[in-house]
Amino acid sequence: MSPSERQDSNQMTGAAMIVRALVDHGVKSIFGYPGGAVLPIYDEIFQQSDIEHVLVRHEQGAGHAAEGYARSTGKPGVVLVTSGPGATNMVTPLTDALMDSIPLVCITGQVPTHLIGNDAFQECDTVGITRPCTKHNWLVRDIKDLPKVLHEAFYVATSGRPGPVVVDVPKDLQFATGTYTPPRKSDVHASYKPQIKGDAGQIRKAVSLLVNAKRPVIYTGGGIINSGREASKTLRALVEAAGFPITSTLMGLGAYPASGKNWLGMLGMHGTYEANMAMHDCDVMLCIGARFDDRITGRTDAFSPGSKKIHIDIDPSSINKNIRVDVPIIGDAGSVMADLLQAFKAEGKTPKIDPWWFEIGRWRARNSLAYKKNDDVILPQFAIQRLFEATRGCDTYITTEVGQHQMWAAQFFGFEEPHRLMTSGGLGTMGYGLPAALGVQVAHRDSLVIDIAGDASVQMTMQEMSTAVQHDLPVKIFILNNQYMGMVRQWQQLLHGNRLSHSYSEALPDFVKLADAFGCVGLQATKPSDLDGAIREMISVRKPVLFDCRVAALENCFPMIPSGKAHNEMLLPAEANDDAATAAFAGGKALV
């Protein structure tokens, strides 16, 4: 090509630039919904075949699907929606992605530049509305800026602490012609420079704490998953080399395998007794890619009172936010762990922590996840255990909705690998799991993708079953149907005098018939003896499935750290009879 020809081939409309930029950033699939302000882009999409467009039924579904895609692949999820209601429907998934550090690139159409500020049809202040729920956003006002902004959007979404970004493109710019430039380093704000490598001096300090620890614990989070597969490998090597016990937040499950011998289970409000006790009694805490969230710490003034704390995080604003730490290390979890591991090995000294393991063994023996077996009704914990057993050996990805079922999934489904659990941790968005499963399935066409759902949550984005059918996405929606908003009911029982205000799921649809109406497969299990067969059938059918698993209505999720209590004041299932619960939640009697 001569330079002038090359010049010509880079002359294109804004709409074409958008598609071209997606291709240049390696995007294979996008999730979207058309409308007036993005029609030129949809016209370009129609005329190409590099990018698959998945048509959802509600823009929120597109956002969560993109999140599922992103979290299961480590690549950014891409969303295309129209102006006004298309953009406002994206607010929930954008916020969700911001809270859980998921890279999303959302392109929104906007009314033509000359109409901005005019209350034009389907106009809204998209950058204003999404400013607090994105890592960064842009309103493009000149076709000259469009390629640069698109490239920067991908860079910002995926680098440093990942997050969602919005690029708002007025319709006249989509029609306007300009020169497309491929991605370059100079596309990025000079002011944005995430720090990857950890400070060597800080790492030395951390190592000297670690090698002298008597009661160490490693506390990991979603940052390890975001850092990439290599980080999980390094973590495993670190645990192996040090011999330390390890626990994780909900977002970090799978970075270290649930079958690993140093695994304590998840920590926090519904974490295991041994994980929370180890956090409370440790003398050195190594926190990697987690942020001392309030679901994790319990009462902060009684949080792990006797420990020196090392905190590895790529985001300086996570350091000393809730909990004061002794050795902060800013940097990418994978990179810092690799340096830490090397320095640790160089010390040539592995701490002897047998007495600590002995103590942990005693906590483990309390068997904090125990539940009473039942032959007549399916217990939700049992259902997840059976699901887990049935899917061993399958290439399985799990998404969840939000509620008790989500916590039981975290407690009873063993995650062996990173990127295998997609769940709404920070925002706790009911309705996340079903569309997220679609996004996962788009990225992993031949894998088994299961949404562990609740009867209430699943109704929030149920319409996306139609998307599953249209795009041949054989996701399995495994509904733990307790006919309640179980988690709400649990809090009402424990804190609000058992007044179950609006937490029942009355007028539930017949999920089997509903599946039929969507053109999917409906299955039901009502007795423990039905369960295995029905699960097998669900796994073997190559179609989207709605599985109505009728579980015990009033089962509650334990163990639990009650509000205002510390890690060592957990309520265990054996103790969770009415009297003990009443005592533990005594403070809860006073209503705000």
Next chain:
Amino acid sequence: MNQPASAYFLEERHDPNETHTLSVLVANEPGVLARVIGLFSGRGYNIESLTVSETESKKHVSRITIVTTGTPMVIQQIKHQLDRMIPVYQVVDMTLTGRSIERELAMVKVKGSGDQRIEAMRLAEVFRARVVDATNESFVFEITGGTSKINQFVDLMRPIGLVEVSRTGVAAIGRGPEGM
């Protein structure tokens, strides 16, 4: 600890508040001020004073000076939260450096006659305030200085016949040869 029924751990913190002046260099682009202000309102931080103006037009850099209050942990959070915004180049805590000059400018309108006018003029002289507008029954004084000096001047003008005040907010710069 007894707390009301809540899914959150409610607790009060009792660290004393401090006042800090932060200088923030930002790319001067649409929406950047909204981002900064939105951060403060969204996260419940205080703004005592905020000034902003482009300082290097070729490089499109603006300087924002924010006076804020909070516990030491909150002040640290504010700095980190500002620093991680994409268009923010640099955040310097002028209070921590301990080597900064802080000034603001105020225009103070005072109305009165006879002895009141004489007293106003006398105080203005003491505070090195300049008269920038005068009528038979009023003055507008222009005064620069630290926040407390201006507060004091305004307080003294109040009984004399203070009409209104317009203040720029604090601008701050470090002493010595180095820049930010």
